[in-house]
Amino acid sequence: MLSLHQLRCFLATLEHGSFTAAAGALGYAQPSISEQVRLLEQQLDTTLFRRVGRGLVPTEAARALQPHASAALAAVAEAGRAVASVRELLTGTVRFGVFRTARFYLAADLVADVLQRHPGVRVELVGQNSAEVLEHLRKGRLEAAVIALPVEDENMVVTPVLRDELVYVSADPARLHARITPADLAAAQLVLPDASWRETDTTRRQLAQAVQRTGHPLRPRIEVEDTETALEIAARGLADTVTWRGVLHGLADRLPAGLGWAPLRPAMYETFAVVHREGELSPASRVVVDLVTARMRGLDRAMRARTG
Amino acid sequence: MLSLHQLRCFLATLEHGSFTAAAGALGYAQPSISEQVRLLEQQLDTTLFRRVGRGLVPTEAARALQPHASAALAAVAEAGRAVASVRELLTGTVRFGVFRTARFYLAADLVADVLQRHPGVRVELVGQNSAEVLEHLRKGRLEAAVIALPVEDENMVVTPVLRDELVYVSADPARLHARITPADLAAAQLVLPDASWRETDTTRRQLAQAVQRTGHPLRPRIEVEDTETALEIAARGLADTVTWRGVLHGLADRLPAGLGWAPLRPAMYETFAVVHREGELSPASRVVVDLVTARMRGLDRAMRARTG
DNA sequence: GCTGTCCACAGGAATCTCCTATAGATCGGT
DNA sequence: ACCGATCTATAGGAGATTCCTGTGGACAGC
Structure with a gap:
């Protein structure tokens, strides 16, 4: 099968006009180049150079081959650059x-x-x-x-990076007494996010477990997809919600006005980890x-x- | 050094999603493909596939490599076609x-x-x-x-294909008597072609030798480059000329009007041969x-x- | 004619390629 | 939770290929 090395030897020969010069340029011995070109000629079933006297004369076939050989080598060089640029985080x-x-x-x-x-x-x-x-x-x-967390997979490298605490969020200061218990949660009108993921979401499951231990199911009045909508609804006083302190911290002044928060007791934590x-x-x-x-x-x- | 074979193996693996499938498609054993891709990764100093479980997942680098690998293979295929089309006399x-x-x-x-x-x-x-x-x-x-002819070179294959005879050409029927001798030529007003090549042209040298044996030099009155001009001048009666019968035969009805010809005695021949x-x-x-x-x-x- | 240069060829060492066989890991199903 | 099917990785060895050195022959220029 045609090889890049053969094309390289061919192009060097074409450029330098002799096997000897090509060998010098590529750092090989002359018979090596000679052999590669002979192989190429054999595989293409054509003569690329007429051996005339002590020199070589490229044939029409050689002229036809040249641009494509160059293109192939260029593509390979370009491939190397493309991969390097991804490797070096320049692109990709x-x-x-x-x-x-x-x-x-x-x-x-x-x-x-x-x-x-x-x-x-x-x-x-x-x-x-x-x-x-x-x-x-x-x-x-x-x-x-x-x-x-949790990540139960021994093949994963788990690096905990942040522990966050679940807090109760309401627009009504009266409901933000010091300690919100699971019983309070069971009794509250709640809006919870992650409607589609409620079965697998770890926060939702923690919450459900804690409430269930009081003998009541966790039955939020309203379910929405995203946290911001839940907070919006809470801000309007339509329901209360729970969220992570980190979310409130992250939202900071973008937090809908009028909302206050209080810790849960017993506290509920979630640990986030970098995993690979x-x-x-x-x-x-x-x-x-x-x-x-x-x-x-x-x-x-x-x-x-x-x-x- | 990067090889086409490696790129082929890589592309097949990318396309089929596994070394085993790629090996099947390319007709190799699985470890061979695996090795070629490993070599490619080593030479590019990057990971092309994440080995995850019993499968492979292409990396970003693999996606970056793919189009260039395809381009290289396409260029080589195109090279083969280009050479074949020259070989088969379709182009070139x-x-x-x-x-x-x-x-x-x-x-x-x-x-x-x-x-x-x-x-x-x-x-x-x-x-x-x-x-x-x-x-x-x-x-x-x-x-x-x-x-x-003559071709004095033992490395050449010489195949005589046509023997032609030099004839005297004139617009004046009086000068076209049966036998034109070298002495006649020496005396005539001549227009001869091949001005630039008179030193090496075989016809001119033959003619010169024959005339010189009469004791006179060959001194044409007029010299021009091409035969057609010489005939044109002869047709106007400005001078006579000599040319090959084959030329007259080839010109046929395109021969300037009014010209006639007569053989030389002794006859002078020129042999044309295919040489390679x-x-x-x-x-x-x-x-x-x-x-x-x-x-x-x-x-x-x-x-x-x-x-x- | 002599010399330097270039290609072709031969023989051998080193390397590469590709195979078979096997071990290790994982996934899906029972 | 185990089993079989499936896929990758690795080892070892046979066979090609590559590339070298050395040499012979042909040619060009002095």
Whole structure:
């Protein structure tokens, strides 16, 4: 089968006009080039050079071959550059899995960080839900992610980065007494997010378990998809809701006006962790993993400081 | 160094989603494909597939590589086709050497023959003079040619195809007596062609030798470059000239009106031969050589018939 | 004619390629 | 929770291929 090496030898011969000169240019011995060209001629079933006297004269076939040989070599060189540029994070796509509400913790800032360091890359932050993201990790469709624990998979490297606390959110200061118990939750008019994921969502399951221990089911009055809508509804006084302190912290002044919050007792925590498969991480993922770890840990410290 | 084989294996793996399937498609054993891809990854210093479970997942680098790998393989395939199309005489240039006045013997008809059989090819008929063409043959710049003998080169295959006779041409019937001798030539007002090539042209040298044996030099009154101009001048009665019967035969009704001719005594002959280097002839040259040989031999027979 | 240069060829060492066989890992189904 | 099917990784060895050195022959220029 035709080989690049043969084409290289051919082009060098064509350019330098002799096997000897081509060999010199390519750093081989003359018979090696001679042999490669002979092989090429054999495989193409044609004569590329007429051997006349002590010189070579390219045939019409050689002239026909030249541009295509060059094109093939150029394509291969270009291939190398393309791969290198992905490897060096100059181009390509950086894909990273996130839990659904991650946008309140880091989204825009994280993307800004990545883009600033690697202006040519595309960034994809994918994920609707921690369980779904974990499945993507297992199947290899994602290399790394930040999701809520637990992650029961011994092949995954799990690095906890932030512990967050669930809080009760209401527009009515009267309902924000010091300690909200599961019984209070069972009695409250609640709006909860993650309508589609309520079966697998870890927060929802924690909440349901705690309430069920009081003998009542967790039956939210309203269910919506996203956290911001739930908060909006709570702000209008239509229902109360629960959310993570980190979300409130992240929203800060974008939080709908009039909302207050109170801790749950017993407290309910969720731990977020950076997760990836064992083994080498690609440089792209490494970058994002490090950035996310740093940001989330910073957030963790900031939030603990406000508590303590 | 990156090889086409590696790229082939890579693309097959990408397309079929596994080494095993790629091996099946390419007709190799699985470890062979695996090894080639591993080598490629090593040479590109990147991971092309994440080995996850019993499957493979292409990385961003793989996606970056794919189009260039395809391009390289396409270029090589195209190279093969280009060479084949030259080999099969579908495209390319057919180059053939001719003596200067060959156009009177075959030019247009020969080109028509070649183009009819091989509509895609370009045709080049090159040559100002037999000696110059022979030099091109020696240097390998031409593969084959039809030129005037003698050819003193033992490496050339010489196939005589036509013997032509020099005749005296004049517009004055009085000067066309049966036998024109060298002495007549020495005395005549002559217009001769091949001004630039008079030193090497075989016809001119033959003529010069014959005239010199009479004790006079050959001193044409007029010298021009091409035969047609010489005949034109002769037709106007400004001078007489000599030319080959084949030229008159070839010009036929395009011969300037009023010209007649007479044989020389002793007769002077020129033999034209198809000449090429020893060894394989390219298919393109083979075709032209055969066509020229057939046409010239046919012409030879026709002219001998008119004499006899 | 002599010398330097270039191609072709031969023989052998090193490398590469590709195979078979097998081990290890995983997934799906029972 | 186990089993069989499936896929990758690895080892080892046979066979090609590559590339070298050395040499012979042909040609060009002095």
